[in-house]
Amino acid sequence: MTVAVLAGGVGAARYLAGLVQVVDPASVTAVVNTADDTWMHGLRICPDLDTVMYTLGGGIDGERGWGRAGETWAVKDELAAYGVQPTWFGLGDRDLATHLVRTQMLDAGYPLSEVTQALCERWRPGVRLLPMSDQRVETHVVVDLPGEGRRAIHFQEWWLRHRAALPAQAFVPVGADNAKPAPGVLEALAAADAILLAPSNPVVSVGSILSVPELRAGLVAASAPVVGLSPIVGGAPVHGMADACLDAIGVPTSAAGVGAHYGARSAGGLLDGWLVHTTDGDTEVPGVRVLAVPLLMTDLAATTAMARAALDLAAELRR
Amino acid sequence: MTVAVLAGGVGAARYLAGLVQVVDPASVTAVVNTADDTWMHGLRICPDLDTVMYTLGGGIDGERGWGRAGETWAVKDELAAYGVQPTWFGLGDRDLATHLVRTQMLDAGYPLSEVTQALCERWRPGVRLLPMSDQRVETHVVVDLPGEGRRAIHFQEWWLRHRAALPAQAFVPVGADNAKPAPGVLEALAAADAILLAPSNPVVSVGSILSVPELRAGLVAASAPVVGLSPIVGGAPVHGMADACLDAIGVPTSAAGVGAHYGARSAGGLLDGWLVHTTDGDTEVPGVRVLAVPLLMTDLAATTAMARAALDLAAELRR
Numbered sequence: 001m002t003v004a005v006l007a008g009g010v011g012a013a014r015y016l017a018g019l020v021q022v023v024d025p026a027s028v029t030a031v032v033n034t035a036d037d038t039w040m041h042g043l044r045i046c047p048d049l050d051t052v053m054y055t056l057g058g059g060i061d062g063e064r065g066w067g068r069a070g071e072t073w074a075v076k077d078e079l080a081a082y083g084v085q086p087t088w089f090g091l092g093d094r095d096l097a098t099h100l101v102r103t104q105m106l107d108a109g110y111p112l113s114e115v116t117q118a119l120c121e122r123w124r125p126g127v128r129l130l131p132m133s134d135q136r137v138e139t140h141v142v143v144d145l146p147g148e149g150r151r152a153i154h155f156q157e158w159w160l161r162h163r164a165a166l167p168a169q170a171f172v173p174v175g176a177d178n179a180k181p182a183p184g185v186l187e188a189l190a191a192a193d194a195i196l197l198a199p200s201n202p203v204v205s206v207g208s209i210l211s212v213p214e215l216r217a218g219l220v221a222a223s224a225p226v227v228g229l230s231p232i233v234g235g236a237p238v239h240g241m242a243d244a245c246l247d248a249i250g251v252p253t254s255a256a257g258v259g260a261h262y263g264a265r266s267a268g269g270l271l272d273g274w275l276v277h278t279t280d281g282d283t284e285v286p287g288v289r290v291l292a293v294p295l296l297m298t299d300l301a302a303t304t305a306m307a308r309a310a311l312d313l314a315a316e317l318r319r
Numbered sequence: 320m321t322v323a324v325l326a327g328g329v330g331a332a333r334y335l336a337g338l339v340q341v342v343d344p345a346s347v348t349a350v351v352n353t354a355d356d357t358w359m360h361g362l363r364i365c366p367d368l369d370t371v372m373y374t375l376g377g378g379i380d381g382e383r384g385w386g387r388a389g390e391t392w393a394v395k396d397e398l399a400a401y402g403v404q405p406t407w408f409g410l411g412d413r414d415l416a417t418h419l420v421r422t423q424m425l426d427a428g429y430p431l432s433e434v435t436q437a438l439c440e441r442w443r444p445g446v447r448l449l450p451m452s453d454q455r456v457e458t459h460v461v462v463d464l465p466g467e468g469r470r471a472i473h474f475q476e477w478w479l480r481h482r483a484a485l486p487a488q489a490f491v492p493v494g495a496d497n498a499k500p501a502p503g504v505l506e507a508l509a510a511a512d513a514i515l516l517a518p519s520n521p522v523v524s525v526g527s528i529l530s531v532p533e534l535r536a537g538l539v540a541a542s543a544p545v546v547g548l549s550p551i552v553g554g555a556p557v558h559g560m561a562d563a564c565l566d567a568i569g570v571p572t573s574a575a576g577v578g579a580h581y582g583a584r585s586a587g588g589l590l591d592g593w594l595v596h597t598t599d600g601d602t603e604v605p606g607v608r609v610l611a612v613p614l615l616m617t618d619l620a621a622t623t624a625m626a627r628a629a630l631d632l633a634a635e636l637r638r
Binding site: 041042043072074075078079081082083084093094096097098100101103104107119122 | 360361362391393394397398400401402403412413415416417419420422423426438441
């Protein structure tokens with residue numbers, strides 16, 4: 001049983017922690033969003049890759065959901081004392097070592113996929129972590145800045161500095177058109193018995209991954225059923241600010257809305273199956289098998305049950 | 320009264336802290352050794368510049384003599400956990416922020432002298448800090464490595480990893496021949512009323528500064544008297560491992576030995592005056608006015624007296 005998972009950050013990381021309880025981690029490939037990546041103080045930062053790596057490797061701050069457990073902030077405080085901008089990015093000391101290693105390897109010419117593999121030699125997340133692409137893809141958000149007019153700003157600036165409160169006019173995955181899937185991604189999709197869309201942000205996580213043309217084509221062409229897990233429960237995101245992203249692209253913040261946005265594979269979309277939370281049991285998505293199960297990752301047992309439900313649905317759809 | 324000081328790290332920093340008690344800091348230019356500088360984990364590190372900047376700016380770890388007070392070591396520990404080499408370099412978290420700012424400014428094209436000025440906007444050391452050169456000069460140490468034969472290794476590797484215990488065959492200031500003094504250095508030497516050689520390592524600190532041809536020529540041609548302070552007291556270095564450096568170039572580890580190594584300006588050397596410690600009162604250097612005064616920087620009062628003695632000797636020699 002081999003599984004490929006399209007993964008964003010916190011939600012996907014927690015979900016993967018449940019998935020590896022019910023399937024051999026070595027048979028799981030996580031294709032991780034890198035469009036949130038950024039340069040900060042000269043360091044290359046890959047928030048989603050690190051969140052997944054730290055979570056599965058036992059190094060995550062479980063309360064916060066991102067960054068390292070036992071984190072300290074000396075470097076961040078010092079940079080602020082130098083008056084260096086930006087100050088709104090949460091750059092922890094422990095975390096920073098990861099960025100130093102990554103930046104130096106990238107500078108030496110290694111592609112991000114190999115850098116990620118090298119970092120995982122320490123963290124041993126069990127599953128194979130692949131960046132969606134070795135090329136740079138960067139989500140920019142088109143906003144109207146007070147007094148400045150319409151501007152495209154980096155996703156992280158919109159997300160962290162403005163806390164997604166500045167209405168987004170559009171999300172642009174800059175570089176996606178020329179990006180190729182990272183080595184191993186297409187093979188993992190083609191070889192999978194099940195392809196899962198983690199309960200991640202449908203626009204800037206899963207959507208960004210699928211903005212790489214060959215990657216989307218590889219998913220659509222895969223023989224395995226594609227099962228998504230709704231990140232929206234009862235009309236609100238379980239985690240994060242997906243509603244602000246969905247508003248911007250005119251998609252209702254509901255399990256049905258996101259399901260319809262992904263669309264049925266039979267109609268040129270992505271989904272064969274769609275898991276929604278029990279309270280969203282009346283959700284219908286034309287052409288897609290919708291199943292209502294508990295989708296709140298309150299603890300590992302609940303998350304494991306979610307993982308099993310997705311694999312069971314995939315098995316049913318494979319028949 | 321304007322003063323130019325050729326400065327290494329810890330000894331020079333402490334001496335400068337005394338000097339600014341007796342002369343307007345704004346009239347002091349410290350020309351700082353950069354041949355100990357290195358790249359570490361992708362960051363540009365300038366140990367002597369930082370030691371002087373932190374010391375005069377109130378940020379130094381006074382016990383250790385280098386690095387930041389209240390330092391933490393999370394990044395260093397994490398890099399070691401990744402198995403990244405080298406592990407022998409003391410890269411503190413607070414200190415690291417300085418290196419991040421510096422590296423990013425250098426990457427953006429600013430010369431080291433302008434980067435140093437920018438960093439000093441925070442630290443306000445009072446004196447003007449100039450790197451000896453904006454070009455890269457790097458002291459390499461020729462050693463016989465067990466089982467590997469003769470190799471040239473970076474000074475920091477010899478100094479910190481091998482603790483200067485590996486016999487040095489030679490010191491090579493790589494890049495010095497093509498290096499120019501940083502902007503302002505020659506002007507500071509020409510305009511000075513007194514030029515001081517801080518009680519720094521004569522070989523790898525003061526010697527490296529003077530390995531920049533035009534800088535040495537500028538000092539020799541200056542109208543101001545040149546007064547040196549012996550870093551050797553009673554046949555041993557007051558601080559550091561200058562003896563290992565002097566051994567390598569065949570200079571006796573004594574106040575007389577270093578004085579003769581610097582040599583009299585009247586005979587093509589550097590010195591007009593040479594301050595030695597009271598216990599080295601019998602020191603003679605042909606052609607150089609030698610004066611014995613207390614040269615142990617036990618506290619700020621003692622250091623201030625040393626500064627006054629050097630300026631007084633310079634004033635005497637100017638007549």
